[in-house]
């Protein structure tokens with residue numbers, strides 16, 4: 001994605017009231033919320049905006065277990081209008097069950113949604129087949145969620161970036177942050193390979209690299225990166241609802257008819273410094289293809305035309321961290337633990353309020369504060385079984401599965 005005005009971003013005015021490290025959906029949404037409320041903001045990215053997980057994900061926006069669920073659901077239907085650019089947001093989600101155990105799990109989903117005022121309908125095999133013509137006789141039923149949805153990740157990332165610039169915010173791409181200067185208990189400057197940028201407040205929203213950058217401020221943010229893959233098929237006739245998942249898969253039918261799906265297992269990896277690890281295509285995609293054909297037997301003949309890998313950031317309890325540090329007191333950390341796309345309209349607003357007001361007016365941030373990891377044993381990754389596999393040896397990774 002091109003900077004509209006790279007020279008303006010790089011030269012002339014250096015620094016901003018708020019500097020944000022990371023041009024993924026988290027940093028861009030925060031930057032957009034800040035810019036539209038009149039704050040002078042600069043987003044720095046080591047690559048191009050949306051090149052990492054933010055532009056590579058399944059586009060799902062249905063996170064009923066998140067403290068930001070209500071805000072996620074409130075904001076998404078308005079985002080095209082608020083941003084002024086299309087996100088391809090589509091409402092509703094249908095879950096397909098291929099056995100009774102999968103159907104059983106829907107009870108929990110329905111209960112969590114119901115507790116927050118959102119309804120679900122159970123679908124028998126006949127009703128499911130009417131709504132999702134690609135399912136086969138192996139489906140036992142489904143769940144229709146009168147909430148949730150999905151959007152196009154690339155369009156959404158671009159929309160945030162353009163909308164941020166429309167409000168006077170700036171984006172500088174290909175600027176890797178290598179240091180952060182702290183004076184008298186406050187961050188005063190961000191050091192990059194394209195110069196130094198002064199700031200009054202710093203937001204670190206650097207996805208899997210957030211922990212490495214937080215460490216420059218003396219903060220310990222436990223994060224384990226993992227590689228996941230997605231596949232895209234040739235287009236098939238459009239279904240009435242594109243947001244259908246199940247059988248361990250997440251994803252959507254695009255507006256052009258392609259089936260775009262991902263889903264475990266995670267390949268635990270190491271990230272060396274600020275580098276992004278290689279993304280060779282592994283045999284993960286064979287598992288995805290098989291599970292997709294099981295969920296949609298009537299599309300089992302269509303070919304996979306593309307696949308890609310992306311890196312997800314994971315905290316030990318799978319919940320995001322959004323926190324304003326006490327020391328230095330002008331730094332905010334934000335990392336989303338694999339659910340950052342759907343939550344981004346809401347998390348950007350949280351970050352804006354933390355920057356501007358020091359707190360959040362619409363959600364309790366205590367459960368997602370950094371303090372919950374105090375005393376975490378050093379070998380937490382091993383205890384969870386999140387053992388990295390060599391990135392360059394897909395055959396070995398496959399054998400370990």
Ligand SMILES: Cc1cc2nc3c(=O)[nH]c(=O)nc-3n(C[C@H](O)[C@H](O)[C@H](O)COP(=O)(O)OP(=O)(O)OC[C@H]3O[C@@H](n4cnc5c(N)ncnc54)[C@H](O)[C@@H]3O)c2cc1C
Nearest residue numbers: 022024025026046054057058060177207310339340341342
């Ligand atoms: C295949 C896949 C499927 C997914 N499916 C879903 C889904 O359906 N729904 C959902 O909600 N979430 C999903 N996710 C997770 C979601 O994509 C992420 O949680 C979200 O994109 C995180 O956004 P972010 O902006 O916090 O981080 P990122 O997108 O990782 O962006 C961080 C940015 O920081 C930059 N950066 C890092 N270090 C530096 C540095 N030193 N200097 C400058 N810049 C730096 C990077 O270049 C990057 O652009 C999925 C992820 C993947 C990979």
